[in-house]
Each structure stands twice: as C-alpha cells, then as structure tokens.
Amino acid sequence: MKTALRLLSLLALSTGVASHAYALxxxxxxxxxxxxxxxxxxxxxxVFVAPRNMPVEVVLTYGEWSKVRDSAGSLSWVSSKALQAKRMLVVTAANAKIRTAPNDTGAVTFSADKNVLLELVEPAASGWVKIRHRDGQTGYAKASELWGD
Known part of the structure; x- marks a missing residue:
C-alpha cells in the first residue's frame, strides 16, 4: 500500500498535478x-445578493455554475456568467495603511477601512500587494491585511 501511494505521489509530482492541486x-x-x-x-x-466587484474564490465549476467561497468562508453557487476575471481584494484589517513602497517605511498614501474593495494591480511579492482604489489612488498594502490575492 505504501509503495502504491509513493508511486501516485511521484506520478503527481512528475506531471505537475501536485503543483496545481492547491492553486486558488x-x-x-x-x-x-x-x-x-x-x-x-x-x-x-x-442565500445572498453579492455586490458588484465582490471578490470570490472559485472552488468548483459545474456546467454553467461556479461554487464560490467569500471572504467570510461561506460557500454558495453563482452563475459563472456573473463573474469576471478582474481581480478585486477586500480589506480584512481594521485600518490598512496603503504605502508608496512595498515596505513598512514607505510613506502612507491613504488608509482603507475593513471591507473596502481594492483592485489588484500586481500580485503579492514579499508580503506586499500593489492595489488601486476606485478613486484612482494606488499603492502597496500588506497581503496579510487583504483577502482575495
């Protein structure tokens, strides 16, 4: 049995399946x-009416439907046509400081309260995400203070 599991693990690693098994x-x-x-x-x-631009994690696609998880962890189904590829993030911290540089020493450009939606400009690198507020302001936020990246 152990040999069979090892072979399956090696097969998954060699085909790249394991690297995609946990992709969000x-x-x-x-x-x-x-x-x-x-x-x-x-x-x-x-169960809920999701506002426009609300970020969701697609857990499963079944025909024309997607099973999604929201920032609170709730699972539900939505028509796949209602979703867009545009990546939005939601602030999970009480008050996220948006900085001019991807570090704690960058000047604070603005702050965003909990549940504010921000557009993803560049994916996380070294724990920081480049974002854009709907009013056009851009900057860097700590990835740990956002959901959806």
Missing amino acids: DFKSVGAAPAVLYDAPSEKGRR
Missing part, C-alpha cells in the same frame, strides 16, 4: 450584483 482561482462579481444560491440552479434557495 479568484474572480470577482461582475458589473451587476449577483444572486448566490445554495445549489447550482436558479431553483435553489437564494
């Missing part, structure tokens, strides 16, 4: 609010 696929609700359901069907129970 983040998207955002499109330009219009989207209804989230408890099942992959409009006949399912409506």
Whole structure:
C-alpha cells in the first residue's frame, strides 16, 4: 500500500498535478450584483445578493455554475456568467495603511477601512500587494491585511 501511494505521489509530482492541486482561482462579481444560491440552479434557495466587484474564490465549476467561497468562508453557487476575471481584494484589517513602497517605511498614501474593495494591480511579492482604489489612488498594502490575492 505504501509503495502504491509513493508511486501516485511521484506520478503527481512528475506531471505537475501536485503543483496545481492547491492553486486558488479568484474572480470577482461582475458589473451587476449577483444572486448566490445554495445549489447550482436558479431553483435553489437564494442565500445572498453579492455586490458588484465582490471578490470570490472559485472552488468548483459545474456546467454553467461556479461554487464560490467569500471572504467570510461561506460557500454558495453563482452563475459563472456573473463573474469576471478582474481581480478585486477586500480589506480584512481594521485600518490598512496603503504605502508608496512595498515596505513598512514607505510613506502612507491613504488608509482603507475593513471591507473596502481594492483592485489588484500586481500580485503579492514579499508580503506586499500593489492595489488601486476606485478613486484612482494606488499603492502597496500588506497581503496579510487583504483577502482575495
């Protein structure tokens, strides 16, 4: 049994499957609010209306439906057409300081309160993410103070 598990592990590593097994696929609700359901069907129970640009993690795609996780960890289903590739992030800290440089010594450009939506400009590097506020201001925020990256 142990030999079989080792062979499967080696096969997964050699084919690249293991490197994608835990890849996160983040998207955002499109330009219009989207209804989230408890099942992959409009006949399912409506559980939430997601505001436009809300970031979600796509856990599974089933036909024209996506099972998504929100920043609170709740799982629900949404029509895949309601999602966009544009990456948005939500502030999880009480007050995130957005800086001019990706470090703690960069000047503070602005601050963003909890639940503020920010657009991802550049993915995380060394614990910092380049973001853009809807008013056009850009800067760097600590990745640990955001969800959706």
